[in-house]
Amino acid sequence: MDSLSWLDLLGRLFIQLLPVWVALVAVFAFSIIYKRRLGLYGRLFESTVGMIGFALVMFWVFTALFATLIITHDPLAQFSGMRNAAPGSPVRDPAGGYAYFLLGGDALARDVFSRMVMGAREVLRIAPFAAMISFMIGISLGLPAGYIGGKLDTGLTFIANLVLAFPVILLFFLLVAPEIQNTAIPRVMAGILFLMPVLFFTVLLNARFFTQPMKRNFYVGAVLMIGLWAYSGLAFNADPLGVWGMSPNLLNVFVAVVFVNAPTVFRIVRGITLDIKTRDYVAAAQTRGEGPWYIMLWEILPNARGPLIVDFCLRIGYTTILLGTLGFFGLGVAPESPDWGSTINQGRRLLTVYPHAALAPAVALMSLVLGLNLLADGLREESLKD
Amino acid sequence: MLVFLARRIGVMLVTALCLTFVVFYLTNIPAKLETLAKTQAGSRISDSEVASWLERNGYNQPMLWRYGEWLGVAPGWTRARDDGTMRGRCYTLTGLAEPGAAPTRCGLAQGYWGNSTRFRAPVSEVIRARLGATGWLMLWVLIVMVPMALVVGVLAGMREGSRTDRALSTFAIASTATPEYVSGVVFIALFASSTVGLSPLLVSWGWIDGPVLFQGNARSALERITFWNFALPVMTVALYGMGYIARITRASMTEVMTQQYIRTARLKGVSFANIVLRHALRNALIAPFTVIMLQIPWLLNGVVIVEVLFSYPGFGWTLFEAAANNDIELLLAASVVAVLVVLITQLISDIGYVYLNPRIRVT
Numbered sequence: 150m151d152s153l154s155w156l157d158l159l160g161r162l163f164i165q166l167l168p169v170w171v172a173l174v175a176v177f178a179f180s181i182i183y184k185r186r187l188g189l190y191g192r193l194f195e196s197t198v199g200m201i202g203f204a205l206v207m208f209w210v211f212t213a214l215f216a217t218l219i220i221t222h223d224p225l226a227q228f229s230g231m232r233n234a235a236p237g238s239p240v241r242d243p244a245g246g247y248a249y250f251l252l253g254g255d256a257l258a259r260d261v262f263s264r265m266v267m268g269a270r271e272v273l274r275i276a277p278f279a280a281m282i283s284f285m286i287g288i289s290l291g292l293p294a295g296y297i298g299g300k301l302d303t304g305l306t307f308i309a310n311l312v313l314a315f316p317v318i319l320l321f322f323l324l325v326a327p328e329i330q331n332t333a334i335p336r337v338m339a340g341i342l343f344l345m346p347v348l349f350f351t352v353l354l355n356a357r358f359f360t361q362p363m364k365r366n367f368y369v370g371a372v373l374m375i376g377l378w379a380y381s382g383l384a385f386n387a388d389p390l391g392v393w394g395m396s397p398n399l400l401n402v403f404v405a406v407v408f409v410n411a412p413t414v415f416r417i418v419r420g421i422t423l424d425i426k427t428r429d430y431v432a433a434a435q436t437r438g439e440g441p442w443y444i445m446l447w448e449i450l451p452n453a454r455g456p457l458i459v460d461f462c463l464r465i466g467y468t469t470i471l472l473g474t475l476g477f478f479g480l481g482v483a484p485e486s487p488d489w490g491s492t493i494n495q496g497r498r499l500l501t502v503y504p505h506a507a508l509a510p511a512v513a514l515m516s517l518v519l520g521l522n523l524l525a526d527g528l529r530e531e532s533l534k535d
Numbered sequence: 536m537l538v539f540l541a542r543r544i545g546v547m548l549v550t551a552l553c554l555t556f557v558v559f560y561l562t563n564i565p566a567k568l569e570t571l572a573k574t575q576a577g578s579r580i581s582d583s584e585v586a587s588w589l590e591r592n593g594y595n596q597p598m599l600w601r602y603g604e605w606l607g608v609a610p611g612w613t614r615a616r617d618d619g620t621m622r623g624r625c626y627t628l629t630g631l632a633e634p635g636a637a638p639t640r641c642g643l644a645q646g647y648w649g650n651s652t653r654f655r656a657p658v659s660e661v662i663r664a665r666l667g668a669t670g671w672l673m674l675w676v677l678i679v680m681v682p683m684a685l686v687v688g689v690l691a692g693m694r695e696g697s698r699t700d701r702a703l704s705t706f707a708i709a710s711t712a713t714p715e716y717v718s719g720v721v722f723i724a725l726f727a728s729s730t731v732g733l734s735p736l737l738v739s740w741g742w743i744d745g746p747v748l749f750q751g752n753a754r755s756a757l758e759r760i761t762f763w764n765f766a767l768p769v770m771t772v773a774l775y776g777m778g779y780i781a782r783i784t785r786a787s788m789t790e791v792m793t794q795q796y797i798r799t800a801r802l803k804g805v806s807f808a809n810i811v812l813r814h815a816l817r818n819a820l821i822a823p824f825t826v827i828m829l830q831i832p833w834l835l836n837g838v839v840i841v842e843v844l845f846s847y848p849g850f851g852w853t854l855f856e857a858a859a860n861n862d863i864e865l866l867l868a869a870s871v872v873a874v875l876v877v878l879i880t881q882l883i884s885d886i887g888y889v890y891l892n893p894r895i896r897v898t
Contacts, residue, residue: 314881323562
């Protein structure tokens with residue numbers, strides 16, 4: 150069999166990604182028809198930049214979702230004679246499987262296309278989740294620091310500056326190492342960091358519903374039950390039912406990424422809080438006799454959502470870059486992992502001769518981060534309009 | 536101003552102490568010391584031999600005490616050998632063996648940085664040489680990055696919403712979305728590969744003599760920096776850092792351009808070029824200045840990636856090698872340098888902000 154021509158190759162890629170296109174068209178059609186009723190999300194479809202960004206992000210989200218449908222070969226399997234094969238090379242012995250390596254083979258004769266697609270799943274499994282935890286930590290500490298101020302503010306700001314003064318790469322070298330994984334450090338850090346979201350939701354609901362004890366007990370109880378269940382599994386790998394769990398590798402990476410991101414979020418939230426707490430509606434709530442946590446979480450936080458949503462998009466992108474950096478240095482990833490960073494790392498050795506193995510994940514990573522940044526830009530533009 | 540400076544420097548010293556202790560703690564956890572013992576005394580030694588090796592080399596004291604030793608505030612450990620000569624931290628570092636010949640304290644404060652196990656040389660020598668190499672890289676990165684970022688930002692910000700603004704803003708966003716390990720890979724594939732990209736084309740047209748347009752390996756830049764071997768690493772670092780500065784410059788420029796005094800100048804009939812260059816630019820550059828200073832520690836990230844990718848043995852490469860080879864003393868020293876760079880640039884950026892912006896008065 151001959152290799153595929155470029156046109157043929159693009160056609161086959163298009164067909165292989167068909168589930169993604171269908172889902173994308175469906176989402177866009179729905180959103181554009183109902184955009185008047187969808188609030189800020191709907192207004193995103195007024196701006197071209199925002200739409201392009203959203204399309205790029207959703208492309209990778211759907212790719213990650215439908216990864217098992219899209220891949221042409223097992224991302225870990227090696228095929229004889231396919232070492233460093235050029236894009237579009239026919240598989241020597243397909244044995245009923247897909248007949249071509251669409252984006253070529255890597256140095257271990259694995260399919261680059263399938264690895265790239267599975268890599269999207271790896272990245273999107275961690276990045277948004279890590280960004281979310283960072284946000285909850287940043288919010289739960291930034292709000293009181295800005296609102297209450299005083300010694301608390303001084304202390305928390307000092308700690309945040311301490312972490313921020315640490316060069317990120319150095320922190321990764323120190324914190325994400327096999328020797329550290331065997332110590333208690335990641336577990337302790339995870340124990341502290343993962344407790345924050347549980348506390349956040351408990352306080353959030355308690356502050357809102359403490360005048361209605363029945364409702365409050367129900368909500369807080371539910372949060373505590375689910376939260377502590379997930380907490381035991383994620384932080385200490387002690388989930389009795391075994392639903393939640395993280396390998397030591399993943400936990401270490403996760404903790405490091407959250408640790409790097411949270412102080413920046415803290416600073417942003419603190420800054421916004423300092424600004425918002427002088428507004429009249431906060432004074433009104435204080436006069437009504439509302440408690441400090443109610444004011445922080447139900448008066449200040451909703452009014453700070455614009456910049457926070459924008460920063461959330463940027464932060465997912467930045468987290469993706471950080472995960473790629475970790476993979477690039479081979480830190481904290483499973484040896485065969487198809488995540489983009491480590492694929493680039495493996496591909497760079499033969500970069501000048503066979504660049505395709507490193508180029509595919511590089512372009513993938515760039516397009517995802519670009520999409521997130523454009524999305525953030527579109528959201529910022531639209532949220533500034535009102 | 537002096538009180539402000541003194542307080543800032545005080546906070547900076549406390550921060551430096553905290554951070555170096557964290558680094559010291561993380562590099563000296565038992566598992567890493569065990570690895571060190573195994574690399575120094577043989578990989579097949581038993582657990583009890585590891586323990587005795589650590590004991591003999593002064594690693595069994597409490598962490599805080601050893602941190603003090605390393606800083607040079609606590610006396611270094613000593614032990615008399617059977618033949619009457621002395622062993623100890625300070626004896627090893629100075630190379631002396633007679634009792635009482637070596638100083639009691641020998642740490643950072645006295646200028647003893649220890650020895651690198653990876654490069655088999657004093658850490659201070661290794662760091663000095665590597666920092667020099669990285670200095671050149673940083674210099675060129677700043678020379679390329681800062682003017683480019685300012686020009687892009689000013690051009691985009693002087694007419695907000697225009698087509699130039701949109702194009703340049705998108706370019707700035709794209710550059711912040713391209714981390715060094717992505718742009719480096721793309722650059723190498725495009726310009727430094729003899730089989731794909733531009734180089735084979737240019738060779739077949741007879742435009743270039745060598746096999747490739749640019750070199751994908753910057754090791755030769757240690758002897759002599761040329762456009763040929765240094766362009767790609769410099770571009771890779773500069774591109775990622777540029778976008779952010781350009782966006783800050785643009786934001787600051789658009790803000791200045793809406794000010795009253797700019798409108799006054801326009802109404803007086805001053806030409807647009809004159810307004811931008813003489814009236815707007817000075818005020819618009821205050822924000823970017825602080826950002827540029829704060830960007831320098833961020834560049835360290837890129838420097839490590841680029842030096843590893845282009846195998847340029849500078850500071851970042853040394854940091855990577857030290858971390859990968861569990862070279863504790865070297866990693867500690869490199870961390871101290873990195874932390875100091877971060878803190879000093881923060882200080883300069885604070886002072887510069889106060890100095891440049893007369894609206895802020897520090898009492």
